[in-house]
Amino acid sequence: MLQIFRINATVGGNIVCSIIVAMLLVGLTACTTKPTSELDTYNCWTRPAVMGVGTAAVYFTIVNNGGTSDVLTDVSSDAAESARLHETQIDMGIMSMIPISHIKIPAKGRIELQPGGFHVMLTGLKQDLSPGETVSVMLYFEKNDAMAVEAEVREP
Amino acid sequence: MKGKVITTLTLLCVVTIITGACTPKIQLPILYEAPGFTLTNQDNLEIELSDFRDKVVVLDFIYTRCPDVCGEMSFRLQGVWHQLDEALRQDIVLVSVSFDLHDTPVVLKKYANIWDVPGWQFLSGTEGQISQVKNDYGVIAFSSEPDGWELTHNIVIVLIDRDGMVRKTYADLEYPQKDMVKEFEHILKQ
Numbered sequence: 001m002l003q004i005f006r007i008n009a010t011v012g013g014n015i016v017c018s019i020i021v022a023m024l025l026v027g028l029t030a031c032t033t034k035p036t037s038e039l040d041t042y043n044c045w046t047r048p049a050v051m052g053v054g055t056a057a058v059y060f061t062i063v064n065n066g067g068t069s070d071v072l073t074d075v076s077s078d079a080a081e082s083a084r085l086h087e088t089q090i091d092m093g094i095m096s097m098i099p100i101s102h103i104k105i106p107a108k109g110r111i112e113l114q115p116g117g118f119h120v121m122l123t124g125l126k127q128d129l130s131p132g133e134t135v136s137v138m139l140y141f142e143k144n145d146a147m148a149v150e151a152e153v154r155e156p
Numbered sequence: 157m158k159g160k161v162i163t164t165l166t167l168l169c170v171v172t173i174i175t176g177a178c179t180p181k182i183q184l185p186i187l188y189e190a191p192g193f194t195l196t197n198q199d200n201l202e203i204e205l206s207d208f209r210d211k212v213v214v215l216d217f218i219y220t221r222c223p224d225v226c227g228e229m230s231f232r233l234q235g236v237w238h239q240l241d242e243a244l245r246q247d248i249v250l251v252s253v254s255f256d257l258h259d260t261p262v263v264l265k266k267y268a269n270i271w272d273v274p275g276w277q278f279l280s281g282t283e284g285q286i287s288q289v290k291n292d293y294g295v296i297a298f299s300s301e302p303d304g305w306e307l308t309h310n311i312v313i314v315l316i317d318r319d320g321m322v323r324k325t326y327a328d329l330e331y332p333q334k335d336m337v338k339e340f341e342h343i344l345k346q
Contacts, residue, residue, distance in 0.1 A: 005346070047227050053266040057223035088224045093327050095225045096300060096308035100221040116329055155231055 021118055032076040036110070038066035039105070039144050044137075044151040045120075049129040058120040058137050058151045059113045064105045071142040072111075079135045081124025088116050097121070102142075129153045182342045190215075190316045191292035195253060196277035203279060205251075206320065212248045213316040217295045219256035220267045221305055223331060229311060230271065232333055235240050237273050238329040239337045244344045247318075250276045255286055255297040256307060294325075298344040317343050 044060035058077075064070060077083040085100045095116075103118055105111050113119050122138055129135060134150040141147075183326035186297045189289035190205060190213070205213070214233060218226040235251055240248065250273055254264065257280075264278035281289070290297060323343055328334070 044279070047223070047231065048270045049223070050266045050270060053220055053223050053263050055223040057227065092306060094310050097222075097224060097306050102247060113225055121222055123221075155235075 008108045016100055025104060026144045029110050039064055043151045046151045048131055048153055049125055051125045051128050056122040056125060059110045060149055061110055062105050064107060067107050069107045070105045070144050072139055073142050075120045076120055077137045079126055081121035084121045086121040087118050145146040157310060162317045168233045169282060170206050182339055184339060184342060187322040190195045190320050191324050193280040193289045196261055198261050198307055200261045200266045203277060208249050209320055213251055215251045215314040217255055217312050218252050219254050219307055220259050220263055234271055234273050235333055239283055253289055255290055255295060257283060
């Protein structure tokens with residue numbers, strides 16, 4: 001009887017342990033899965049460009065539907081050797097483009113990447129960007145999952 | 157009957173006066189003679205500003221590795237060109253001078269293929285030639301980092317009439333396109 005109890009206790013302990021482990025796993029998963037639905041992107045576009053000449057700027061709007069702010073920390077694209085976050089600054093009529101480390105997206109707010117302001121800078125284009133085509137750009141965030149956006153090649 | 161006619165005429169006069177007063181007149185006085193230059197276009201041909209005498213010239217300054225402001229400026233000019241009457245388009249030439257020595261005729265030839273405006277001239281030159289043109293037209297362009305290819309620059313768009321006289325300079329990317337169309341048309345119709 002005692003043996004049976006011990007066996008049951010062992011089985012019971014295993015079950016409890018399994019439940020605890022499962023709960024921990026669920027908890028860990030919940031912590032590491034970022035709510036991609038918090039962010040939406042709209043109107044993603046870039047201008048036509050020629051491989052080997054010039055560069056391209058990708059523009060889009062990010063809407064943060066969530067209650068906490070997030071930060072766009074990095075970008076990448078298979079269409080170019082390099083993709084960076086940039087900002088065009090205008091001071092006394094003089095334009096300069098500067099690399100920036102991040103763009104903060106406020107809670108329940110939006111950020112527009114647009115000509116003369118924030119943009120994703122593609123350098124070393126690996127392909128021509130012709131009207132009607134699309135360019136894929138990966139966006140990496142501090143809290144939300146990375147997301148791919150398809151930028152339509154078109155005139156503004 | 158006579159009274160009605162007088163009243164109608166009076167009303168018409170008032171409406172005409174008010175409409176005239178409310179419609180902003182385009183005033184583009186002669187500012188100064190456009191400084192001449194000799195540069196090389198995307199087809200490796202030597203081009204002088206005076207080659208375009210009898211045409212209206214829209215001159216701007218760009219570099220092809222500028223993806224944001226220069227691209228936007230070129231698209232705006234292309235947009236303005238497309239909004240002009242077809243007959244007027246024959247009499248206007250878009251001329252873009254690159255202030256980046258990286259922009260050789262070969263590079264500019266590829267860049268020119270992006271745009272949908274026949275006859276658009278993309279010009280380059282030696283360091284001395286470009287420096288002179290920049291000085292003459294008040295263009296500021298420099299690299300803010302050693303060996304950096306990204307250039308800090310201002311916006312300079314110059315409207316030059318058929319007689320080679322500067323009639324307006326634009327320094328604002330946000331200048332309304334519709335106003336630009338009207339001003340180009342105004343000079344083209346002179």
